[in-house]
Amino acid sequence: MNLSPDEVVYWQYGVINLNATIVFTWALMIVLAVSAKLITRRLSTSLQRSRWQNLLEIIVTSILQQIEDVGLNEPRKYLDFLGTLFLFVAAASLGTVIPGYQPPTGSLSTTAALALSVFAAVPFFGIKAQGFGNYMKSYMAPTFIMLPFNIISEISRTLALAIRLFGNMMSGGMIIGILLSLTPFLFPIVMTVLGLLTGMVQAYIFSILATVYIAAATRVRKPAPQPEAAS
Amino acid sequence: MAIDWFTIVAQAFNFLILMWLLKYFLYQPILNAIDEREKLIATKLGDADLKMVEAQKEKDEFKQKREEIDQKRADLFRQATEEANVLRQRLIDEARQAAEALSAKRQVTLRNEERDLHQAIRSRTQMEVFDIARKVLADLATASLEERLGEVFTRRLREMDDQTRAGLAEIVKTAAEPVLIRSAFDLPAEQRATIQNALNITFSAEVRVRFETAPDLIGGVELIANGQKVAWSIADYLTSLERGIEALLQEKSKPVAKADAKSEKTEKSETAAKTP
Known part of the structure; x- marks a missing residue:
């Protein structure tokens, strides 16, 4: 029993390897991209539209609404990054209903990669919104004494993002694996349903936290509030 | 891991x-x-x-x-x-x-017709009456009657009042034409002489006389001198009578019509105005 899909290696050449995490990620990417392409191939701009288009529109507009609710005034600028975070994590969780599937988010490498992306995206959007100087000043708010603490906070929350998602996703897979060996049939199904719920909640939490961090970084001339880590 | x-x-x-x-x-x-x-x-x-x-x-x-x-x-x-x-x-x-x-016109027309009818009846009656009278008197008149009439005429001349006689004498004397004596029948010579004589005596002058026969007098003698007339004849009487009746009728029908025809008639018959 593998703790992480990273350990399932299909092909290796030196440091380069092709493990289950990457393969399932590619599979998810293909499914997401192809289904999106298929659905958006014949988009209707009239009042009549297909059910799939309707579904995609609901998803996209809901994400936009959530981003705006958190406090970002121009949600479309952040839709690519935050929406993809949510959709990827959610799709990774949804895939657990397929037997033999191992969620890529169950790998610390993936969650770390996502957390690092957020870690990079926060200053990226912050500098884009307020300019380099202003953004850097926010690390010294309210006083320069707070600079080390702000930096520690930045790193720790990135770590927390990665560990939180990894823990939740990994635990779901682990619990199902353990229960499957103990009590077959009924109980694992219930746990799978619970795992789905947990996965969706984690996808929401991950993307909302990323949004909050970005919103804090892009807020102009305001002392950056220290978002406390949630679990 | x-x-x-x-x-x-x-x-x-x-x-x-x-x-x-x-x-x-x-x-x-x-x-x-x-x-x-x-x-x-x-x-x-x-x-x-x-x-x-x-x-x-x-x-x-x-x-x-x-x-x-x-x-x-x-x-x-x-x-x-x-x-x-x-x-x-x-x-x-x-x-x-x-x-x-229309109603007024009809009424007027009716009244006029009535009046015309009345008038026609009146005129006709009058005419008939006088015709009858004339006829009867003409039938009765004879030469001997004429003689009598001549006598009456001469007597009238003689009995004429002075004023009339003087006026008439003046006319007779100054008249250019001879005095005209009209009678219904031819007067006999002696009658003529008598009248001439009477005239001469009455006007105390030689009066020139011309005798003429006029049957429309019916009976009687007239003297006409320079428009003036002294008459005694049946026609004269009848004319007087006719005029009197016409005047009476005229008075009666005055409010309705002017009686133009009658006045014409009156003018026509204005011949024997003077009675001696």
């Missing part, structure tokens, strides 16, 4: 690729579609608003026009009614006037 740095990098790269893929296959098309639809809806709503405004405007216009038409129709109807009433009143008045005029 180790962190595989290659996997982390690969996953980050994968994430970037997925971001790009979803951006071009999902977000952009979907957002574009939503935007276009919203634009379409906004356009349609705008059009609908515009149409609504136009419809309201047209509705108002039509309402106003309808009210105008109603008003006009009511006005026209009222006007027509008034005109009809006036016309009816006028026609009734005209008809009444015409009827009254």
Whole structure:
């Protein structure tokens, strides 16, 4: 029993390897991209539209609404990054209903990669919104004494993002694996349903936290509030 | 549980690729579609608003026009009614006037006819009466009667009052033509002589006399000198009588007509005005 899909290696050449995490990620990417392409191939701009288009529109507009609710005034600028975070994590969780599937988010490498992306995206959007100087000043708010603490906070929350998602996703897979060996049939199904719920909640939490961090970084001339880590 | 740095990098790269893929296959098309639809809806709503405004405007216009038409129709109807009433009143008045005029005319015509008839009857009666009288007297008149008449005439000459005699003598003396003695029958020579004699004595002068026979006198003798006349004849009497009756009738029919014919008749018969 593998703790992480990273350990399932299909092909290796030196440091380069092709493990289950990457393969399932590619599979998810293909499914997401192809289904999106298929659905958006014949988009209707009239009042009549297909059910799939309707579904995609609901998803996209809901994400936009959530981003705006958190406090970002121009949600479309952040839709690519935050929406993809949510959709990827959610799709990774949804895939657990397929037997033999191992969620890529169950790998610390993936969650770390996502957390690092957020870690990079926060200053990226912050500098884009307020300019380099202003953004850097926010690390010294309210006083320069707070600079080390702000930096520690930045790193720790990135770590927390990665560990939180990894823990939740990994635990779901682990619990199902353990229960499957103990009590077959009924109980694992219930746990799978619970795992789905947990996965969706984690996808929401991950993307909302990323949004909050970005919103804090892009807020102009305001002392950056220290978002406390949630679990 | 180790962190595989290659996997982390690969996953980050994968994430970037997925971001790009979803951006071009999902977000952009979907957002574009939503935007276009919203634009379409906004356009349609705008059009609908515009149409609504136009419809309201047209509705108002039509309402106003309808009210105008109603008003006009009511006005026209009222006007027509008034005109009809006036016309009816006028026609009734005209008809009444015409009827009254006709009635009055008919009455006048009736009265005139009645009057004419009366007059005709009167004239006819008068004429008949005098004709009969003339005829009877003409039948009775003879030469001997004529002689008697001559005698009466000479006596009248003699018995003439002085004033008349003086006036007549003046006329007889100054007359250029001889005095005309008219009688119904031829007077015998001795009668003529008697009259000549009587005249000479009456006017104490030689009077030139011309004798003439006039059957229309019926009976009697007339003396005409320079327009003046001394007469004693039946015709003279009858004329007097006729004139008297005419005057009487004229008085009676005065309020109705002027009796023109009668006055003409009166003028015609104004021959024996003077009675000695």
